[in-house]
Amino acid sequence: MVLAQAAVDINPGLALIGYGLGAIGPGIGVGLIWAAVINGTARQPEARGPLMGIAWTTFVLVEVLALIGLVLYFLASAPAA
């Protein structure tokens, strides 16, 4: 027997799951970048300066994907029309 119920809005929940899945890639990417910095500094401590410079430059490129995901979460979590 189906009772009439108020419609549950699942858009924000789905949007959040989508963002969570989408943050996996950038998370791995950022980890790889800083792992490379740590490895490179361990092998050659004098290279720390240039490596950190490269690290920050590439970090922002990867981070923007996670940030785009966050923005899209707010766009996608609008209540179902």
Add this chain to the structure above:
Amino acid sequence: MGDLMLAEGGTFVPPGAKDFFLPPIFGGVTKPMVLVVLSVVIIAVFFLLATRSFKLVPSRFQFIAESIYDIGRNTIAREQIGGKDFKPFVPMIVTLFTFVLVNNLFGIIPIVQFPTMSHIGFPLALSLFVVYPVYHYVGFKRHGFTGYLKNQLFPPGAPKAVYLLLTPIEFFSKFVMNPITLAIRVFAAMFAGHLILLVFTLAGEFLLLEAGPLLKPVSLLSFAFAIAMTFLEALVQVIQAYIFALLSASYIGMALASDH
């Protein structure tokens, strides 16, 4: 934010995108408008004061101004654009860096507490109306119309068949995605950062004032996290300003570069 706190039954209403729409101060003037003008005034006054009496051995104030200029000129512009033709772009790069930096830092300064770059319009205007025209105009001027397009869309050194895939990607990336991601990067970082600070601060206030007595000590944890996130936010703001200027210089450098 006044309507956030006392919902029916005293439940906590988490902050969201609606908290970024501030009421106008007077007429049509809103807080971000005032902050943008204020940031320009601050930067101009700072550099004017620091360079008022130029000494060969700089005073501390002059040294700070020189360091900021040095970052924009050497670390960002010269490295990204190349030693030969970076000089005309140094003012623009230093301006972009200091402008984005001051506007970002407004997010953690106590009375102000609003990063103007968290409204998408500001970084979008910078990216679409300042950086995008400059780097394409410079590229067209140096290489000519067809030369520039050929240089950017058909980078030399790839096997012929790859160009079927490479050229649309290059076009989409250089003409559509670059300005958009340049703006979204700083916008989303400021938006997310401000939202995090709002969550911890408002949650702490709610726990302290309106939750049951057992939950009140938890507000200390929330405020401690708010302080920690403020430091992290300061780091992110400086990095985002640096990256905005760095990527602008990098796009200019890539537009100017002849066939490698």
